[in-house]
Amino acid sequence: MEEQQRSQHTQSVEHIGIMGGTFDPIHNAHLAVAEEVRVALNLSYILFIPTGQPPHKRTHHLTPAQHRLAMVERAIASNPFFACSRIEVDWAGPSYTTDTLKRLREQLGSRACFYFIIGWDSLLDLHKWHDPEGILAQLTALVAVGRPGYSASGALGNPFDQDNLDNTEYNTKLEERLPGITRRLRLVQAPMLEISSTDLRQRVAQGRPIRYQMPDAVTEYIREHHLYQ
Ligand SMILES: Nc1ncnc2c1ncn2[C@@H]1O[C@H](COP(=O)(O)OP(=O)(O)OP(=O)(O)O)[C@@H](O)[C@H]1O
Numbered sequence: 312m313e314e315q316q317r318s319q320h321t322q323s324v325e326h327i328g329i330m331g332g333t334f335d336p337i338h339n340a341h342l343a344v345a346e347e348v349r350v351a352l353n354l355s356y357i358l359f360i361p362t363g364q365p366p367h368k369r370t371h372h373l374t375p376a377q378h379r380l381a382m383v384e385r386a387i388a389s390n391p392f393f394a395c396s397r398i399e400v401d402w403a404g405p406s407y408t409t410d411t412l413k414r415l416r417e418q419l420g421s422r423a424c425f426y427f428i429i430g431w432d433s434l435l436d437l438h439k440w441h442d443p444e445g446i447l448a449q450l451t452a453l454v455a456v457g458r459p460g461y462s463a464s465g466a467l468g469n470p471f472d473q474d475n476l477d478n479t480e481y482n483t484k485l486e487e488r489l490p491g492i493t494r495r496l497r498l499v500q501a502p503m504l505e506i507s508s509t510d511l512r513q514r515v516a517q518g519r520p521i522r523y524q525m526p527d528a529v530t531e532y533i534r535e536h537h538l539y540q
């Protein structure tokens with residue numbers, strides 16, 4: 312009986328990949344990275360969390376949250392291992408990741424393990440985020456993926472460029488910025504797709520194609536709602 316209970320307990324642990332982003336708009340690199348991480352780490356599912364008020368993009372013009380959320384919902388609809396959360400969109404204040412993780416824990420309970428997925432570009436700024444130590448403490452892993460264009464020009468370089476994810480030189484430099492980070496960090500080699508939301512917004516404004524860089528349902532949504540014109 313005890314064994315059975317233990318096995319039920321083990322089975323109910325959920326390993327949840329968290330893909331936070333402004334998603335203005337969501338694109339195929341977000342989706343490909345999320346799927347790669349899900350399979351590589353054998354996660355239960357990926358939770359996409361569009362930001363409400365991104366704390367670091369206050370001066371940017373931002374598409375209203377309901378549109379960014381709707382585009383995420385359309386983009387992930389065909390993948391049963393992808394879900395979307397309104398947790399940040401429904402929150403009145405700035406979307407601090409440390410607070411989002413606390414609220415997610417209240418919603419999902421103690422058996423949820425969180426794996427926060429982050430592009431190498433964002434990882435390099437993590438030490439400047441609100442309460443970065445608190446973020447690390449709430450995660451089972453911080454999962455970094457490479458992003459084309461963020462390489463030797465940056466202060467740290469980019470381990471994904473060299474296909475050598477075990478290079479300890481990066482660990483030392485990352486630890487100097489944020490002590491304790493390497494204990495939580497997992498690097499996953501995901502497809503390197505040179506797609507960015509900034510470029511896609513500019514493409515729409517200039518009448519250039521965006522098809523094949525995002526799911527058709529998102530392209531159609533952008534057209535129907537006259538976004539980014
Ligand atoms: N092409 C990409 N490859 C790997 N990771 C990416 C890529 N694009 C975005 N990400 C990661 O996805 C997360 C959410 O990104 P975000 O929604 O800001 O998209 P973006 O393309 O960077 O947008 P913008 O150009 O508006 O800054 C971040 O962790 C970011 O590093």
Ligand SMILES: O=C(O)c1ccc[n+]([C@@H]2O[C@H](COP(=O)([O-])O)[C@@H](O)[C@H]2O)c1
Pocket residue numbers: 330331332333334360362365366367406407408409433439440441442
């Ligand atoms: O909590 C913070 O201080 C913080 C600062 C910058 C970014 N973030 C989160 O990082 C994720 C990716 O952000 P972005 O700008 O690449 O869309 C998204 O979930 C943001 O809410 C969080």
